[in-house]
Amino acid sequence: MFFVQVARLEDPDGAGREPLLLVGGRSNRGVITSASYAARAFGVRSGMPTMRARQLCPQAVVVPVPRGACVERSRAVRAVLGDLSPVVQAASIDEFYLDLTGTERMLGSEDLAETADRIRRAVRESTEVAVSLGGGTQRVVAKVATRLAKPDGIHVVPPGDEAAFMTRFRLSDLPGIGAAFLRQLADKGLHTVAETAAVERAWLERWFGPARGAWLWERVRGIDASEVDASNRRKSISSERTFFTDVDDDEELERRLLKLSCSVGQQLRGRELRARTVTVKIRDQDFRTRQAGNTLPEGVETDRVIFAAATALLHRLRHRRRTAVRLLGVGLSNLVRQAPSTQFDLFGEGPKLETERDRTIARAVDHVRDRYGRDALRPARVLDRPER
DNA sequence: TCTGGGGTCCTAGGACCC
DNA sequence: TCTGGGGTCCTAGGACCC
Numbered sequence: 001m002f003f004v005q006v007a008r009l010e011d012p013d014g015a016g017r018e019p020l021l022l023v024g025g026r027s028n029r030g031v032i033t034s035a036s037y038a039a040r041a042f043g044v045r046s047g048m049p050t051m052r053a054r055q056l057c058p059q060a061v062v063v064p065v066p067r068g069a070c071v072e073r074s075r076a077v078r079a080v081l082g083d084l085s086p087v088v089q090a091a092s093i094d095e096f097y098l099d100l101t102g103t104e105r106m107l108g109s110e111d112l113a114e115t116a117d118r119i120r121r122a123v124r125e126s127t128e129v130a131v132s133l134g135g136g137t138q139r140v141v142a143k144v145a146t147r148l149a150k151p152d153g154i155h156v157v158p159p160g161d162e163a164a165f166m167t168r169f170r171l172s173d174l175p176g177i178g179a180a181f182l183r184q185l186a187d188k189g190l191h192t193v194a195e196t197a198a199v200e201r202a203w204l205e206r207w208f209g210p211a212r213g214a215w216l217w218e219r220v221r222g223i224d225a226s227e228v229d230a231s232n233r234r235k236s237i238s239s240e241r242t243f244f245t246d247v248d249d250d251e252e253l254e255r256r257l258l259k260l261s262c263s264v265g266q267q268l269r270g271r272e273l274r275a276r277t278v279t280v281k282i283r284d285q286d287f288r289t290r291q292a293g294n295t296l297p298e299g300v301e302t303d304r305v306i307f308a309a310a311t312a313l314l315h316r317l318r319h320r321r322r323t324a325v326r327l328l329g330v331g332l333s334n335l336v337r338q339a340p341s342t343q344f345d346l347f348g349e350g351p352k353l354e355t356e357r358d359r360t361i362a363r364a365v366d367h368v369r370d371r372y373g374r375d376a377l378r379p380a381r382v383l384d385r386p387e388r
Numbered sequence: 389t390c391t392g393g394g395g396t397c398c399t400a401g402g403a404c405c406c
Numbered sequence: 407t408c409t410g411g412g413g414t415c416c417t418a419g420g421a422c423c424c
Contacts, residue, residue, distance in 0.1 A: 002424090024392075031392050033424090046424080052389040065393090092395075092424045178422045211398095240393060277416090287391070295416060327392085 001151060002094035002129070003034035003065055006073050009128055010066045020060040025050030029242055033065050037151065070094075076127040084119050087230045097139065099228035116154040138162055140224035143175050162222030167194045174219055184208065196220045234271060238279075239263040240329025246285045248324040257314055258379055260330040261307035268306075268332055269366055274299025275332035278306055280313035283327035291331075292316050296353060299336040302362040303379075305354045306332070 003023040008016040024033030032053045035044040042057035074093045081088045087099035116133040123131050134145030135156035149155040157165045190196050197220045205213030239260045279293035292313040310330050368377050
C-alpha cells in the first residue's frame with residue numbers, strides 16, 4: 001500500500017479522494033505498481049499489465065508513481081525506526097527489518113505486541129504513513145506474520161509457536177519461493193507448508209539439491225538464522241527504460257544510452273561512489289533479455305567514461321543479435337568509495353581512464369543541475385563514438 | 389492480458405595465478 | 407608429452423523481492 005498512500009498524501013484532493021486508485025503503469029506498455037484495497041477487490045494486483053487492470057476495474061483512476069516523494073517518506077520512516085530500534089535494515093523502499101535483541105531491559109514490562117504497536121503509532125504520527133508490523137524470533141516468521149498484520153496492524157508470534165504458525169501458509173506465501181521453485185514443488189505434489197513439513201529432509205535434499213532442500217526444510221519450520229544486516233551498503237545503481245515503441249536505430253539507441261548513462265552517473269556521484277563495472281541490458285522486441293558487462297581496472301564516476309564503456313557494450317550486444325529493442329538499461333556495480341587515490345605509482349603515471357579534470361567538470365554539472373533543474377545543462381551530442 | 393523499474397543473491401564456466 | 411590442486415576474479419544468466 002506504500003505507493004498508494006504516498007500518492008494520496010501528495011495529492012489529497014485528487015488521488016486522495018479516489019477509492020479506486022492504481023499507481024504506476026502510465027504507458028500502454030506498463031504494469032501496475034500498486035493498487036488500493038478497493039481496486040484489489042476487482043482482482044487487480046501489482047505487477048499486472050495496465051491494460052489488464054483497466055479491464056478488470058475500468059472505473060479506477062491511474063496515477064504515476066510519485067518517485068521522489070516515495071524516497072522522502074521512506075527515509076522519514078527509516079529515521080523513526082532508527083530512533084526506536086538499535087538495528088534497522090532497509091530491505092526495500094517500503095520494508096524494514098528491526099532487531100530488538102538486547103532491548104529487553106530497556107523495554108521493561110512492555111510485551112512485544114505493545115512494543116510493535118508503539119512503533120506503528122510512532123511511524124504514523126511523524127510520517128503519516130500507515131505501516132504493518134510482524135514479529136517473531138526468526139526472520140522468516142516475522143516476515144510472514146506481517147501478511148496477517150495488514151493493513152495497518154500488528155501480528156506477533158510468541159516464542160515456541162514458530163513451527164505451528166507456519167503450517168497455515170501456502171508455499172507461495174514464503175519469501176524466497178517464486179514461480180520457478182513453485183513449479184518444481186508442484187511436480188512433487190507440494191503446495192502447502194504443512195505438506196512439505198511432513199516430508200523427510202533427505203527427500204527434500206534429493207529432489208531440490210542439498211542446499212535448497214535443507215533451506216526449504218528449515219523455512220517450513222520457521223527456522224531462519226539469517227541476521228538483520230544494518231550496514232545498508234548499496235551494491236549497484238541502475239536505470240532502464242521501456243520505450244513507448246520498439247527502437248531499431250543505432251543512433252537513437254545511443255541517444256537513449258547517453259541519457260541513461262548520465263542518470264546513473266549523477267546518482268553515483270551523489271553517493272560519493274565510483275563504479276568499476278558497467279553493464280548494458282537490452283530487452284529485444286521478442287522479450288529476450290540480454291546483458292553485457294565490463295569491469296574496468298579502476299573505479300570511474302564521470303558520464304563521459306561511463307557512456308564510452310556503455311557504448312562499446314551496446315555495440316557488442318547489437319552485433320550478436322540485431323532486432324528491434326524494447327528496453328535499454330545501464331547498470332553500475334562493483335562500487336568503491338570516491339576517496340582520492342593515495343597509492344603511489346611505482347613507474348610513474350599510468351594511463352588513466354578519467355582525469356581529475358573530467359571529475360571536476362562532472363561535479364560542476366551536477367551542481368548546476370541541482371540548482372537550476374535537470375535540463376539546465378544537457379549533452380549536446382554523442383561523444384567519443386568508437387570506430388565501427 | 390503481453391509482460392516496469394529498482395534492487396540482491398546465486399551459479400557455472402573460463403581465464404589466470406602460484 | 408600430458409597434466410594437479412588450490413585459489414581469485416570476471417561474465418552471463420536467472421531466480422527472486424517489492
